Amino acid sequence: MTNDIFELLKENRGMLVDRWTTLTLQTYPNESARFYSKEKDQFHNPVGHAMSKGLAEIFEAMLVGRDIQQIRPMLDSMVRIRAVQGFAPSNSLAFLLFIKKIIRDELGAEIQAKGLEQQLAAFEERVDGTLLVAFDVYSQCRQTLSDIKNSEFINRHVQLLKRANMVSEETRLS
């Protein structure tokens, strides 16, 4: 028995990450949620794979208290996927907060019994920090999409436009 929240979370990490992944995938319609959870081949199921891998990595990183910027690449695929799937921004990222509820649901009694609420708050701050980084990644993804859309025509015709003196390298990059 441990009196350290991080030890407690570590002992239960398999179960917690599983629940987190399941709940996240349940933000999709039933048929898709089933497929995303079941199909194990990463190339046939990039969404399910990115989510389960990403959440496991992030959980680990939050446990050891990794620097928030190191978490960024771990979030990348998950957030990149959610950013194009037609979710409202809040719905895109809410899954990161699910872990708070999962911990309270699953381990709440034990945490209370052991008086670990204070420590839990410390862990939850890491969750919040992760969400903030995810927000940066999300807005960068959306920015990339809008840049792509705006410059698609120019990029595809840049040689001809240049020849017609309608675009220079400077205007293209600006």
Place this chain on the structure above:
Amino acid sequence: MSQAPKPEELLRVSHIPPKKDWMDPRVDLVPGTWGYPGKASSLETLGLPNPREWNPTDEDWKLPPNWKEIIHEGLKERLEKYRSLKIFLDICVRCGACADKCHFFIGSGDPKNMPVLRAELLRSIYRQDFTMAGKILGTFAGGRELTEDVIKEWFYYFHQCTECRRCSLYCPYGIDTAEVTIIVRELLNLIGVNIDWILGAAANCYRTGNHLGLEPHTFKGNIEYLVDDIEEYVGVRLNPTFNRKGAEVLFIAPSGDVFADPGIFTYMGYLMLFEHIGLDYTISTYASEGGNFGLFTSQETMKRLNSKMYAEAKRLGVKWILGGECGHMWRVLHQYMDTMNGPADFLEVPKSPITGTVFDNAKSTKMVHIVEFMADLIHHGKLKLNPSRNDYLRTTWHDSCNVSRGMGMFEEPRYVLKSVCNNFFEMPENTIREQTFCCGGGTGLNAGEFEYLRMMGGMPRAFAVKHVQEKHGVNRLVNVCALDRAILPPLMDYWAPEVSVSGLTELVANALVMEGEHDRLTDLRGEDIPGMEGDE
């Protein structure tokens, strides 16, 4: 003021309401996943029904008053004409083997993008109105009534299928949902429901011979620009001919290769290749498009657009036709051209004037794919190549659906690529060859307004590219399709930045040692070749 939602409350709100039964046809038009409607002027050019101004977000789509009858009759006619359609609608046992094989389902998580459900959108109408069980039992037999909402749903979901046929590969009965999509789009065109990106291109092609609507002098001018670039980067001046009667070969490429990056570099490659082997060829400024957006409109439109190739071949008196790097152009050619406009008895069975190889596979259509032609040249040692010029590239190969799954062209392009480039890495086995994943934007879905749909649909392809990027440092995605060359670059910018895209002939030409060339310090893009700074 309402309270901010708790995350678990958000959990209940999905982008697509999960509880909605699939039989409910109402759709939310999610921004970035549907196309702008076909313009009246395009429909008028093509002589298609119900030209009008309309908007998919409006309640009233201004359908003809007897639209239901038109769809009904249209379906009846097609069921009689195409036995395959009737079989596809009758025999599905809903085993679900195809359900998770569609890139749009995999990427979007929208169940109506499961091929079995996509086909069911038509099948349920068919069942209700054309089968005895449906007539008696209606919804109990899985039938649905044809309503305007069904038309709207068809518009949405049959423009979320790229007719890639991946699903059919896994169906134990060979049911081809791509063909269902082709038919439904044709039915929709009977009542004027279509998208501008397709109709505009088809109308342009009908009017001027190519999708962009380039007139002959502009078309020729663009190619002359490319000739100038070749002179600058390679040091040889080429003189391609246009509309020259009596040439041995008529060359037809997708027009994307004439005007858009990175296709133009592939076009430069074609010109250099023909010069290198001394091919007696000409380019038509009328049959100036290999692609055929008629395939995404109707049989009749496809046939009319396709016929110009033979008309030009006849007018110019060539012996056979050589086609450039394109995907759906070859689907049309391979599957439909012969029955629509062939057999082209006035042409000769294609024979390579360089190697003597007779292309028996093109005995009837008289049209050869440039990759087959190049593979044969390389096989016979007819090209002088310096593959090390491509050493700065670490390539992988994208099997474009139409030529790979559609025609079985798997080995020829790989053979050519490996002959001209020393660094080649395959993507994972279950994402290539027959199982290849679509780029996510074929069949006219590469319009700007489909930006999210394309990112979702192209996701499985992109993740496989990203994998070889991380594992082998791949930096160039090579393919043989003009639509891919347009669709993959933004897809890579989003999912796998730093991976650039090119056609195969571009890399062949990078490696080609041309007679009279100067030191090749740059590639065909005018970019310095690392390691080649004056050491050749």
